[in-house]
Amino acid sequence: MLTNLSIKNYALIDNLNVPFYDGFTCITGETGAGKSILLGGLSLVLGKRADLSSLRDKNKKCIIEAEFQIGKYKLRPFFEKNDLDYDDLTIVRREIQPSGKSRAFINDSPVTLDVLTKLGDSLIDVHSQHQTMRLTDSAFQLKVIDALADNGVLLEEYGARLAKFKQVVKELDALVDFQKNAIKEHDYNSFLLQELEAAPLKPGILEELEEQYEQLNNVENILELLANGYQLLNDEQVGVVNLLAELKQVSNKLSAYGTQYVELNGRIQSLFIEADDISGEFQRQQEGTEADPRALEEINAKLQQLYDLQKKHGVQEIPELLEIKADLAQKVEAVANIDSDIQAKEKEVAKERSELSNLAKKLSERRQKVVPQLKKQLEDSLKTLGMASASFKIGLSPADDFKSNGTDELTFLFSANKGGSYGELKKVASGGELSRIMLTIKSILAKYENLPTMMFDEIDTGVSGEISNRMGEIMQAMSKTMQVFSITHLPQVASKGDHHYKVYKVEEASVTHTKMKKLDAEERVVELAEMLGGKDISDSAIAHARQLLN
Known part of the structure; x- marks a missing residue:
């Protein structure tokens, strides 16, 4: 408060x-x-x-x-x-x-x-007067019925289920839209994927192929250099291996004259072994190297294939092509599985629709039960407010779609006079009648809601006498449970x-x-007397004011 x-x-x-x-x-x-x-x-x-x-x-x-x-x-x-x-x-x-x-x-x-x-x-x-017009809104009218039906928990459950239903419908629409757009791109994506799958894509492949290409493309130069190297190592006069062999004999003899020469002899022995091994490697490389125009052509084709793919997809590295390949594979697979995905989502939508329909049905059944109760309470209360012939026709009918508060269409018709025609509140009720109806509804709601x-x-604008007295009593009664x-x-x-x-x-x-x-007690008497008779307060106005307070 x-x-x-x-x-x-x-x-x-x-x-x-x-x-x-x-x-x-x-x-x-x-x-x-x-x-x-x-x-x-x-x-x-x-x-x-x-x-x-x-x-x-x-x-x-x-x-x-x-x-x-x-x-x-x-x-x-x-x-x-x-x-x-x-x-x-x-x-x-x-x-x-x-x-x-x-x-x-x-x-x-x-x-x-x-x-x-x-x-x-x-x-x-x-x-306020503006809020009185809410009375003519069907959502507000339905809220009153829900308060009497104690539908609060059920409405929360319905709202959560409606949100879930809307989400799965949105997901289904997204899948359908994706299918429409993806089919157009599917063939092209499949073609691109096939191109990438046909290429020898793996990390480091480009460097490996470029190295092989350089070797095959320069095989004659390589053989010539290998021959030169072998000759430098094995020439009878000045070959490195022969010279190291002679040096090895010298160091062997020298090692007999002291431990300091033993270490030197060991180092020379290692040099001879390494040179001899290198000589053998030169010979093996010569024997294993030969011109292979066909292999050169194949490697060149693979390199050109990779260069073309890099240019086509606007990338510089093979890992980038691999990422594009994975992305395309995912898109192609998604299109391939889209029909089954849509069918699964349609089943989920149907399940959510069924659950939502059941909740909406429960809401409607509970509302139907309290409509006669609301009608009676409204009409009985309005009789005490000078609207003895006020009558309501309240009906609920199913709608085709799910709304925020269920599937009910509410008909809330009013007639102020016996034998008069019924119509919507905003069309047939006067401002004073709307105020009294709203006060009545608020007093009813106060019994069912906190x-x-x-x-x-x-x-109370537009009313006077006993009617205003009764309106005051209704507000006074409401104040027993609220401010x-x-x-x-x-x-x-x-x-x-x-x-x-x-x-x-x-x-x-x-x-x-x-x-x-x-105002204190006496000030209230004076204020009420002024409200009754104006600034010139008479004894009768004072007496009437005291009577009202008592």
């Missing part, structure tokens, strides 16, 4: 700080005194868009702060979801800078306007309040200010 409201620098308000209490609170004041300003300030802290024109002093910021006792609203999950500190006593603040920038806070944590609005919807239900604080803004506010011009309604506040204007130094105060 709303426990305190503070408004600074807003419209005609300099600084207003008002505590509120549970039960039924009435707010009165002359036309133009600023009741709408109070409501406007409250709307800002609940998330309404800010307007620079609302600043009283354009050089100062506007601050509106509201305190709420939210222990019974089960809002802890909302705070956790939005990473906010939870406290049973929650403070919501809105600031509007002279620059026009607006900031919002929940328990001193900055929040977006969207988060503020969502929280505000859970804290206060502000009923509604937030309710604020009625002149819902209720009524901004009213009617003394019959104002007298029902547990608390009475007056909004008024004063002039100070030629400047008009809107103020608000809580």
Whole structure:
């Protein structure tokens, strides 16, 4: 419930700080005194868009702060979801800078306007003439029926299943679209894949082939160099091997004269062995090397194939071609399997549709059961509000598609007069009738839902006498289980309040200010007397005011 409201620098308000209490609170004041300003300030802290024109002093910021006792609203999950500190006593603040920038806070944590609005919807239900038109909306009407049917849990389950159904339908549509587009590209992708599969693609293959090509293409030069090398090693006069053989004989003899020569002899022995081995390798390479025009042609063809693929796909390295090959293989396989994938997804859609239909059917059955109950409660309540002949025709029929709240099409028809024709509320009900119907519906909802604080803004406009008295009693009854506010011009309604506040204007130094105060018992008598008879208060008006309060 709303426990305190503070408004600074807003419209005609300099600084207003008002505590509120549970039960039924009435707010009165002359036309133009600023009741709408109070409501406007409250709307800002609940998330309404800010307007620079609302600043009283354009050089100062506007601050509106509201305190709420939210222990019974089960809002802890909302705070956790939005990473906010939870406290049973929650403070919501809105600031509007002279620059026009607006900031919002929940328990001193900055929040977006969207988060503020969502929280505000859970804290206060502000009923205005604009909101009365919601009564003509079928979604709102169905919400009333769902409240009576206790469909909350079932609606949550339906909503989750509807989201799943929409997701699998979206996935099926994506597969079908993919099939349409993929078929066009399938042949080309298959051709590209075949080209890559025919190529000898593996890491390092390009370097390997280029090396083989160089050897085969220069075989004569290689043979000539190998022959020269062998000759240098084995020439009878100056061959390295022969010279090392002679050197080896010298070092053998020298090693007999001391250990220092033994090590030197070992090194020379190693040189001779290595030179002799190299000589043999030169000979083996010569014997194994020969011209092979056919192999050269094959390797050249493979290289050209790889070069062409690199150019075609705009890459420089073989690993990049391998990635393209894998991607193409995946696309080709996807098209090859698309028919079976679509069939599987169609089965999943059918299963989800069946589950959703079952939930929608349960919703509809529960709604059908409470429709007569709602009709009776509405008609009985409206009789006490001066609409003795008010009658409703409420019907539910199945729709072809799944909506956010089921598959029911609602017919909600109204007739104010006995024997009169039925029609849609927005076409046949007057403003005063709509207000009384809305009040009745709110009072019914209060029995079935844990509604937030309710604020009625002149819902009693256009009624008087006993009817206004009865409207006051309905709001008073609602306040037994929730906090209720009524901004009213009617003394019959104002007298029902547990608390009475007056909004008024004063002039100070030629400047008009809107103020608000809580009336004590005697001040309430005077205020009600003025509402009954005007500024010139008579004894009879005072007596009538006391009678209303008693």
